Amino acid sequence: GSIRIPAAFTGVFGIKANFGRVPVYPESAMRSLSHVGPMTRTVADAALMLNVLSLPDHRDHTALPYQGIDFTDGLADGIAGLRVAFSADLGYASVDDEVARIVADAVTAFAELGVSVVHRDPGFENPKGIFKTHWWAGAAGAFAHYPDSEKAKLEPELAEIVADGQKLDIMDYLAAMEGRTALCSQLRSFFEEFDLLLTPSLAVPAFDVGQLQPPGSVPDDTYWMDWTPFTFPFNLSQQPACSIPCGFTQDGLPVGLQIVADNFREDLVLRAARAFEAIRPMDRRPDL
Known part of the structure; x- marks a missing residue:
């Protein structure tokens, strides 16, 4: 969620391309969990950035074959007739009431775009434990070999993750x-039935920098997973997903709508985001 989380918290657009679409070298410690993509003010700018970011790099052995895709092609074609599902909580997530209301209202806009939205959960159980094992093992691989003097410089939570990963x-x-x-x-079966899945980007509004969990959270050794239940499943599945601003809380904090498509269909994510952006603009840049 390292693209969609900051995008949702700051009110900008961010898209996680399909794994391998953007070559990466050196390889991330999190291996195939790690995805690359742009964060921009507009969907069109993100499409332009993807054109550049997806240029080939032979050093990444996991990269998709370069196809010369122009991600701006068809960007304004709309999504009329697409099959769209909305899941408010993926069947298991706890979502802040205000975030839930804002996202549910945003989903109603898709009727104006020529689609009928079906309320449907994708049908998988919370993959928190699956993600934790992959991520904790990656952290251990990245830092376990450090001497104790260097490990002592790690943030306490990361040091604990590294220690647990070694077990x-x-x-x-x-x-x-x-x-x-x-x-x-x-998820591949789910996207045989639907072209797009809509969810909240995050379960909570933004909270203070330097905190790993919102105030009042039940202490949990997975730190961020309970408030990011919508992002990490699609790191595991490697499917393209974006966060687009869809409203603001009473405190003026931005809320994001997540749009997910089947593997390799960044075009559908971008088209849907551009169509939503056109009827629900959310730009609140201050006058300078």
Whole structure:
């Protein structure tokens, strides 16, 4: 969620391209969980950036074959006739009431875009444990070999994650891989029925910098996962997903709408985001 989280909290557009669409070198410590994409003021600017970011780099052995896609093509074609699902909580997430109301209102705008939105959860259980094993193992791989003097410089929470990651064994990791495969299969089947999935981008409005959990949260050793329940499943599935501003809380904090499509269909995510942006502009830049 390292694109969609800051995009949603700051009221800008951000798209996580399909894994491999944007070549990366050196490889992230989080391996195939890590995705790259732009954060911009407008959807059109993000499409232009993707044209450049997706240029080939032979050093990334996981990169998709370069196809010379122009992500601005068809951007204004609209989404009339597409099959769209809306899941308010993925069947398991706890969502702030104000965020839930703002997102639900934003979803009603899709009727103006020529689509009928069906309320449907994708049908998978919370993959928090699956993601945790992958991410904690990646953190251990990145930092466990550091001398203690260097580990002491890590933030306490990250140091704890590294220590816990070192306790994982190969069977833990294989079980997480099997769970990830099942999740991906479920989502591929879901997108046989639907072209797009709409959800909140995040479960809460923005909170103070330097905190890993909102005030009043129940202490949890996964820190950020309970308030990011909509982002990490699609890191696991590697499917393209964006966050687009869809409203503001009473305190003036931006709220994001997440749009997800099947693997390799960034074009649908961008088209839907551009269509929504056109009828629900949310730009609140101050006068300078």
